[in-house]
Amino acid sequence: MLDWKNRTRAGATGADSSHTEPLGQRTLIRLLAIVIGLYLLICLVLGWYWSQEPDGFAVRQTVREAAQASDRQLVNGYATVETLKQVAGTLLDKPGGYLSNDIAPPGVWLDNMPSWEYGVLVQVRDLTRALRKDFARSQSQSAEDPDLARGEPLFHFDNNSWALPATESEYREGIRALDRYLARLSDPAPNALFYTRADNLNSWLGDVATRLGSLSQRLSASVGRVRLDPVDSAESAAAPGEAAPVREEVVETPWLNIDNVFYEARGQAWALSHLLRAIEVDFADVLAKKNATTSLRQIIRELEAAQAPLWSPMVLNGSGYGVLANHSLVMANYISRANAAIIDLRNLLAQG
Secondary structure (H helix, E strand, C coil): CHHHHHHHHHHHHHHHHHHHHHHHHHHHHHHHHHHHHHHHHHHHHHHHHHCCCCCCCCHHHHHHHHHHHCCCCCCCCHHHHHHHHHHHHHHHHCCCCCCCCCCCCCHHHCCHHHHHHHHHHHHHHHHHHHHHHHHCCCCCCCCCCHHHHHHHHHHCCCCCCCCCCCHHHHHHHHHHHHHHHHHHHCCCCCCCCCCCCHHHHHHHHHHHHHHHHHHHHHHHHHHCEEEEEECCCHHHCCCCCCCCCEEEEEECCCHHHHHHHHHHHHHHHHHHHHHHHHHHHHCHHHHHHCCCHHHHHHHHHHHHHCCCCCCCCCCCECCCCCCCCEHHHHHHHHHHHHHHHHHHHHHHHHCC
16 A cells, blocks of 8 residues: 555656746746847847938038037038038937947848938049048148048948957047148148138039939939940941941849848938038038029939938838839939039039
């Protein structure tokens, strides 16, 4: 009788232990699933927040406050350089910071905001090059400014470098170089120069027009378009009185890259609208003399219209006259109109 009771207790104990072990495993799996779910939810919320495009800033007010905070004198060129600093700083200090070189979630999963960042970076690079090459030099044989010579290559550093060195550290050093140039420019006894001449402005606007023209073509290619290229071979040369032969090529942006091109265009429009407002301040006399102020403001208006909020959860790619919208074609319209206005502005600046 005693042996039977002992065996019964032993059997019950064994059964309890056999049920306890699977129960513990199930609890652990459930906890792990909850942790992963919470992590993914946090990443989703952070990714949505980090993907919000930064708001614009009032250029004149920002420049005035920056000059007062640093106790510097407002001189020709101050608005342009200070605005360039603010635009470059936005890349690094916006929500989520600089995302193009992220290697961890949620930044590594995002592509719209890195495309926006690259669009801004293109305009920052172009203007820093123009500062070094044109605005800060009296003529082609004059020496270049040392701080601009140091800062301009820093903004051309690889925009995807995560470490050794990180992209952010190079760009911050470039901003500091711009600040040193600005400090010397606004000094009561300045040893830095900024020339507000029509030819300097016209040269930079030529680069801007090239960028916008390329963007317009890439945006229009979202639905595919036929591009005509001349045939250069000697065998296909046209006979006298005949039209020159051309080659037709269908150009279409890959479906997965449509939103990247769209957000790159928005980034360039955002940066350029601020930089042109600063140009309006520094080149006010030149623009008034050439009767070009209205043309400049028209460009700014088109670029700001291109930054209207996108209410769709994704960039739609409907046909031109289809049921669904095509956001790329709408953006191409604004970019093309701004580019046409820049061409008119350059013609005004080139006139005597």
